[in-house]
Amino acid sequence: MKQKSGLLWLVLLLSMSSCVSFENFSIEVFKPAKFTLPPDLQNVAMVQRNLKYKNDTLQSYQVQNQHLVQDKIRFNADSLAQISCIDSLAVHLAAQNRFDSIIVLPASSFPEIRAKEIRPAKAEWYQHISDQTGVDGLIILDMYSGFYTRSDNYQNNSTPNAKVVSSNIWSIYDHNRKKIIDRFIQIDTLYWDGTDEKGNFNKLRIPAKKEAMMISAGVIGENYSKYLVPSWIMVYRDVMTCGQPELKHAASLAHKSKWDDAAAIWQNYADSKNKRNKIISLYNLAVANEMNGNIDQALEFTARAARISTGVFWSMENEAIRKYSAILYRRKIEISKLNAQHELR
Secondary structure (H helix, E strand, O other): OHHHHHHHHHHHHHHOOOOOEEEEEEEEEEEOOOOOOOOOOOEEEEEEEEEEEOOOOOOOEEEEOOEEEEOOOOOOHHHHHHHHHHHHHHHHHHHOOOOOEEEEOOHHHOOOEEEOOOOOOOHHHHHHHHHHHOOOEEEEEEEEEEEEEEEOOOHHHOOOEEEEEEEEEEEEEEOOOOEEEEEEEEEEEEEEOOEOOOOOEOHHHOOOHHHHHHHHHHHHHHHHHHHHOOEEEEEEEEEEEOOOHHHHHHHHHHHOOOHHHHHHHHHHOOOOOOHHHHHHHHHHHHHHHHHOOOHHHHHHHHHHHHHHOOOHHHHHHHHHHHHHHHHHHHHHHHHHHHHHHHHHO
């Protein structure tokens, strides 16, 4: 009899949090640059150094359905990709108004050079270009290489797809300090599976090699811009909810970005005797405060929610609260770094 009563009590306790769920939504946040440029570097020139590895001999090849084949129409894929990469970088840097001027040197400025290793040039090379262009520094694409793979097979229930694997090396030369101040190496892969945002498939959405190489290089340029200047990034957050009518209504208000109206409801339950409703409300009040730009207040609410949700029967909620608290701490550091980078400009 006691064993049965204990089992019923366990079921009752588990049911206390069984209706809690999470509703995901996306927002854009302003992220700091990963590399902080010197504030006196205001006028830059972008240069394609046009280096290639000696063993990089597949420029005119691609993989089609797991077979290496030569391009039917020969074209300098890497050269076109470098132009797309530099142009994309210039556009995204210009949009941030970080520099007073950006000069893009023609792609034909330097001939292709094959090398065993991609090393910095002699100091005179950088100084000469900086003097000739009258800039404070150079942003140099030392090397770019991409390789295209496509599959049109429907075997094993697989759908057609394509990808470009690219590698690139960048350097930043500071003319005022007469030295390379950063070197960045990146390997990335861009995929296409022919589906749109609704999951509908269309084979025409899978680009051929030339188009794919240009698109991939443009993405590489955009990604590198985020390394150099602050940028907007898509991130995801969760609203915690349950079947309680008012809390469910508050979640729907939050999805419409009516955070003040939603917060008013959650505030009414922040001191509720119902532990589930209290945990949900405190967590969501933290989210609402982040949406309104008050990170410190958000952290206070996650701290309260974490204390209340301790125990085995609230482990899912507690884990979500602690993960979100870690996100808020990182966001606080990012905002501090953003402010410091703004003051340096």
